[in-house]
Amino acid sequence: MSASTRELLDACVHCGFCLPVCPTYSLWGEEMDSPRGRIQLIGMVEDGEVELDASVALHLDRCLGCLACVPACPSGVRYDQLIERARVQRREQAPRSLRSRAVERALFAVVPRPRLLRALSWPLALGLRPAALAPRVSVSELRAAPPERTAAVGERRMSVALLSGCAQRVYFGRVNEASARALAARGCDVSVPLGQGCCGALHLHGGREQDARRRAEATIEALSGYDRVVVTAAGCGSAMKGYGELLESDRAREFAERVCDVTELLAELPAPAAQQRAGEAPRRVVYQDACHLLHGQGVSEQPRQLLRSVPGVELVEIEDAGMCCGSAGTYNLLQPQAARELGERKARSILAARPDLIATANPGCALQLAASLRRLGRGDLPIVHPVELLG
Ligand code: SF4
Numbered sequence: 001m002s003a004s005t006r007e008l009l010d011a012c013v014h015c016g017f018c019l020p021v022c023p024t025y026s027l028w029g030e031e032m033d034s035p036r037g038r039i040q041l042i043g044m045v046e047d048g049e050v051e052l053d054a055s056v057a058l059h060l061d062r063c064l065g066c067l068a069c070v071p072a073c074p075s076g077v078r079y080d081q082l083i084e085r086a087r088v089q090r091r092e093q094a095p096r097s098l099r100s101r102a103v104e105r106a107l108f109a110v111v112p113r114p115r116l117l118r119a120l121s122w123p124l125a126l127g128l129r130p131a132a133l134a135p136r137v138s139v140s141e142l143r144a145a146p147p148e149r150t151a152a153v154g155e156r157r158m159s160v161a162l163l164s165g166c167a168q169r170v171y172f173g174r175v176n177e178a179s180a181r182a183l184a185a186r187g188c189d190v191s192v193p194l195g196q197g198c199c200g201a202l203h204l205h206g207g208r209e210q211d212a213r214r215r216a217e218a219t220i221e222a223l224s225g226y227d228r229v230v231v232t233a234a235g236c237g238s239a240m241k242g243y244g245e246l247l248e249s250d251r252a253r254e255f256a257e258r259v260c261d262v263t264e265l266l267a268e269l270p271a272p273a274a275q276q277r278a279g280e281a282p283r284r285v286v287y288q289d290a291c292h293l294l295h296g297q298g299v300s301e302q303p304r305q306l307l308r309s310v311p312g313v314e315l316v317e318i319e320d321a322g323m324c325c326g327s328a329g330t331y332n333l334l335q336p337q338a339a340r341e342l343g344e345r346k347a348r349s350i351l352a353a354r355p356d357l358i359a360t361a362n363p364g365c366a367l368q369l370a371a372s373l374r375r376l377g378r379g380d381l382p383i384v385h386p387v388e389l390l391g
Pocket residue numbers: 011012013014015016017018019035036039072073074075076077
């Protein structure tokens with residue numbers, strides 16, 4: 001049984017240790033835009049002291065859902081569960097602007113439907129750019145996809161199912177291809193089961209819990225029967241690891257235990273001999289932590305370990321590596337100003353490290369960083385997923 005909202009709220013002792021890691025508190029210095037302030041607001045709504053009106057909703061909407069406050073809390077407060085529940089309530093009770101309803105409707109109508117998203121994206125491959133955040137993709141990138149099956153090379157260690165993702169399969173099919181190759185080279189039989197749909201992460205983070213549950217059930221159905229379920233997008237992996245709590249069933253819990261980020265599994269497996277050969281010219285690489293990997297899944301060392309194993313790569317760290325880049329699912333569309341400031345702040349701290357390229361393990365971060373770097377005149381800096389550098 002999951003804890004009641006009152007129990008979750010009572011775990012907070014108001015110490016404020018979560019404040020320095022919160023991106024919105026760092027932007028505005030407002031208590032109500034900090035985790036502690038939002039917990040207090042959620043508590044006041046729970047106790048009937050205030051209504052969930054537009055003024056309360058404003059502070060809930062400004063939360064990126066980056067989860068930095070969760071591992072930072074010494075009392076183990078489950079802010080992730082609190083904000084998810086508050087968002088369901090917020091959708092039902094508080095009025096939303098016409099613009100945000102229109103943006104949200106369009107997103108939910110298109111993003112979880114990869115065929116439609118791909119069809120609408122062909123103009124991008126032809127150079128048309130309707131918005132600054134629109135990804136720059138080529139025709140070959142829009143066509144890239146791993147085969148339905150890739151056999152293990154050499155000794156077979158396990159079977160894995162690869163989640164294609166929604167935006168991931170349309171804009172970053174090359175990441176899924178590189179993941180299938182790298183996994184097969186390390187002894188995995190890789191399947192990309194047909195018929196898999198959206199994992200529900202977008203819905204869960206958007207306060208559409210019923211839709212999220214339905215999609216979680218369908219994803220479990222489509223990807224069961226393998227030793228591991230591998231995910232190449234941090235937001236999806238974070239949501240899928242939470243299926244046990246979302247569905248409260250043994251089947252969902254057992255499935256969730258098999259879910260791993262591709263970098264987690266690759267770091268576990270022995271690297272093939274070819275990877276050890278000396279490679280190209282040395283490259284300075286910044287690894288940008290995706291919030292749903294770092295804070296949501298506690299994965300930070302494995303992608304760095306993989307990058308360090310690539311011949312010629314010099315891994316360089318940046319200031320405030322754990323601070324959100326402002327992408328946060330739909331946040332950069334619904335809260336464009338805050339997202340822009342956070343994106344540019346992150347891009348500046350990356351540029352200060354003078355990298356030759358950036359590696360990040362989440363499609364949203366890659367798109368957000370690309371747009372931020374373009375605004376700073378550094379749209380030339382390549383952004384890849386760590387698996388794309390592996391042999
Ligand atoms: S959420 Fe945790 S860190 Fe933040 S004020 Fe409450 S107890 Fe302290």
